[in-house]
Amino acid sequence: xxxxxxxxxxxxxxxxxVDGYLxxxxxxxxxxxxxxxxxxxDEAAVVVGxxxxxxxxxxxxxxxxxxxxxxxxxxxxGFLLWDPGRWVNAMREDLDGELExxxxxxxxxEHWGRGYAxxxxxxCRDLALGDLGWKRxxxxxDRTNAASIRVAEKIGETFEREIxxxxxxxxxxxxxxxxxxxx
Amino acid sequence: xxPLETERLLLRAPLPGDAEGLAxxxxxxxxxxxxxxxxxxxxxxxxxxxRRTIETWAADGFGLFTAVRKEDDxxxxxxxxxxxxxxxxxxxxxxxxxxxxxxxxxxxxxPFWGRGYAxxxxxxARDFxxxxxxxxxxxxxxxxxxxxxxxxxxxxGFEYERDVRFGRRNAQLFALER
Numbered sequence: 001x002x003x004x005x006x007x008x009x010x011x012x013x014x015x016x017x018v019d020g021y022l023x024x025x026x027x028x029x030x031x032x033x034x035x036x037x038x039x040x041x042d043e044a045a046v047v048v049g050x051x052x053x054x055x056x057x058x059x060x061x062x063x064x065x066x067x068x069x070x071x072x073x074x075x076x077x078g079f080l081l082w083d084p085g086r087w088v089n090a091m092r093e094d095l096d097g098e099l100e101x102x103x104x105x106x107x108x109x110e111h112w113g114r115g116y117a118x119x120x121x122x123x124c125r126d127l128a129l130g131d132l133g134w135k136r137x138x139x140x141x142d143r144t145n146a147a148s149i150r151v152a153e154k155i156g157e158t159f160e161r162e163i164x165x166x167x168x169x170x171x172x173x174x175x176x177x178x179x180x181x182x183x
Numbered sequence: 184x185x186p187l188e189t190e191r192l193l194l195r196a197p198l199p200g201d202a203e204g205l206a207x208x209x210x211x212x213x214x215x216x217x218x219x220x221x222x223x224x225x226x227x228x229x230x231x232x233x234r235r236t237i238e239t240w241a242a243d244g245f246g247l248f249t250a251v252r253k254e255d256d257x258x259x260x261x262x263x264x265x266x267x268x269x270x271x272x273x274x275x276x277x278x279x280x281x282x283x284x285x286x287x288x289x290x291x292x293x294p295f296w297g298r299g300y301a302x303x304x305x306x307x308a309r310d311f312x313x314x315x316x317x318x319x320x321x322x323x324x325x326x327x328x329x330x331x332x333x334x335x336x337x338x339x340g341f342e343y344e345r346d347v348r349f350g351r352r353n354a355q356l357f358a359l360e361r
Binding site for chain 1: 273317
């Protein structure tokens with residue numbers, strides 16, 4: 001599966017993306033808001049492997065975001081499935097049953113502020129609510145992550161509630177578009 | 184937002200009526216010497232500041248708390264969390280791009296100085312930032328010469344990192360990382 005926007009190409013992660021992801025995950029501005037990253041090439045390869053596994057198991061996942069003009073890897077944007085009872089995602093565990101679909105975005109900080117995350121996330125939102133047939137999307141965002149909250153609002157999500165991710169023992173805000181499953 | 188409770192204090196979300204109780208603090212040159220640009224605020228400016236803080240809470244889900252002493256309901260100051268743009272050090276909100284830092288800020292009215300209230304309240308604000316907002320890093324911006332505030336920051340576990348330009352003045356950036 002591939003998506004193309006005005007400036008970006010979104011495609012599933014490949015082995016050759018590992019170095020690009022190492023750059024993204026060793027960016028301290030990025031890691032302020034991510035709980036698991038990679039500080040070595042081996043760790044970056046593990047992350048790429050998890051993303052690929054999510055694609056294999058579920059047919060959707062996080063895309064590598066490549067800038068068309070120079071083929072530079074900017075980060076990842078796309079889909080991540082969550083167990084809404086425990087707030088564990090499908091890159092950590094094999095999940096079944098009724099799941100929430102997250103549209104998520106992580107770009108290296110040097111590419112922030114140019115609308116890339118919004119451009120890629122809009123394409124993912126449209127795919128999810130269109131061809132993929134989902135009625136609702138969510139995004140899990142730190143309450144102090146102003147830049148990401150802006151992207152959520154631009155794709156039409158609004159703050160719904162605070163959730164706790166018990167396995168990591170921290171709280172995040174849940175932004176959503178579409179009606180709550182258990183409501 | 185459930186208020187935070189400490190031994191002697193209640194930190195609650197701001198209410199419009201707080202402006203009246205806070206006006207003497209913001210009009211006190213001795214307090215304001217080390218706050219913002221060092222200027223005192225008129226009662227009208229204090230009202231605006233409280234109103235903006237209420238809006239910040241509504242938009243972001245966090246902000247400055249009003250600190251109330253439990254024994255007599257006295258408003259002793261404002262303490263809480265302020266998101267700042269790291270280039271201008273102005274306040275930032277959801278709706279801005281670019282890197283931010285989360286500041287623990289504390290301003291206590293003069294009649295309540297010297298009793299450890301700032302430390303008690305700021306410690307609760309720090310924990311709110313770390314536990315409720317899942318912040319991995321907090322900062323305190325302290326104008327050089329503000330020894331009382333610097334002591335509070337150090338007691339809370341913050342360490343001096345560098346100097347930054349804060350408006351027309353230099354501030355010391357203290358940081359705490361978990």
